[in-house]
Amino acid sequence: MKPRPIYLDLFLIRLPLPGFVSILHRISGFMLYLSIPLLLYLLQDSLSSEAHFSEFRTMLSSLPARLGMIFLTWALSHHVLAGIRVLLLDVDIGISLQSARRSSKWVLAASLLTTLIASLWLA
Amino acid sequence: MAGVRRTVLGAHYGITGWLVQRMSAVIMTLFGVVLLSFILFHAPAGFAEWKMLFSHGWVKIGLLIFFICLSLHAWIGVRDILMDYVHAVGIRLMLETGVLLSLAAYVLWAWSILWGR
């Protein structure tokens, strides 16, 4: 007998805002994990010598590096802010549907704002 | 035996990882805020100040603890991702081992950066 079909079209199934924040939390976390070796390498390089330190600063002002930094800044801010939201949910704060929707909006807004501020500061 | 297909559960663990993920998150956030404030306050102008920053005992120990917490936190997070999406046990085991090794390597690398010559 042919297996029964399962309806699971992710493009059609509506994702509520808290769910959106949640999947971004996972994606940002995974991106941060992948970036650990890069960050360790940059740290090591920047501490190794004066020459490397200046090279490091020049490299940071290149366009790809800047875009990378902005993306990682967003990933870090979203992950931390969404993480704080999860910690609060774990102790029953913001657990109702209304407050969960509200806190999701705050997390999205605050992480974009933090990214903007950090990007301007880094520029 | 081929043909024995059972969904077996009852491994009886899970709360420790859940707790470790939370505790490490709190520790990293607190230390991160402290370190970030310190860096912003004493913004290192050049190489000498940057290197000086990493000579403080509390920075070195704090950062090492930070990286240990990061590894524990990342382990639970990535393991959860693998458990959700990778259903073949053999492949999942290989990937989990790879992740564990990578995180162990990162901690040792961080240690060598902080205390190396």
Place this chain on the structure above:
Amino acid sequence: MRFSIYRFDPDTDADPCMKDYDLQIEDKDMMLLDALILIKAQDDSLSLRRSCREGVCGSDAMNINGRNGLACITPLAGLKEPVEIRPLPGLPVIRDLIVDMAPFFRQYHSIRPYLVNNDPPPETERLQSPDERAVLDGLYECILCACCTTSCPSFWWNPEKFVGPAGLLQAWRFIADSRDQATSQRLDDLEDPFRLFRCRSIMNCVDACPKGLNPTAAIGEIKRMMVGRKV
């Protein structure tokens, strides 16, 4: 009003498809179930489950314009057209809007949804104070419609291993019940990286529940109880 409905006949169709229907809606207060029954008058082959028509049996749970809900208490007014009706996500489709609820009920049964009390039964009922009874509010009202569980991505990826929001809410219902004596066995049974800990507070379940229940809150209580006995 235009409706686009998921159709699949295992005897004749290789794959599911969407079929369009048009209805003349006179009564603005109609519910979606009324419309589906009118559509069935046009096309008798359309299959769906329904029973109480008042939102208490949970039979007509389906995916309406992307969100899970009960057809009998979903007003037509305010539904974007064409109204897209699909079966509950993640469960095998038997035919049209009828899904195989067996995986859902297997998980429900696995949490032992009955009171375990080995004391000799009293003359009257096992008594509870009003406060003890109040703890069950927000838990006993579950109609097992599966809107929550089939909206949960963690359940989609591991339906045979993750108990899901409805099962876990009922698990808490029995853990929290002052008359139940099997608390530590229930917690032992649930503490498993798949059975309970696939839940990461996505909260799609709370959004989907047509009775306004909160499985995430219940699961949080279970997790906190597990911490309490571990640390």
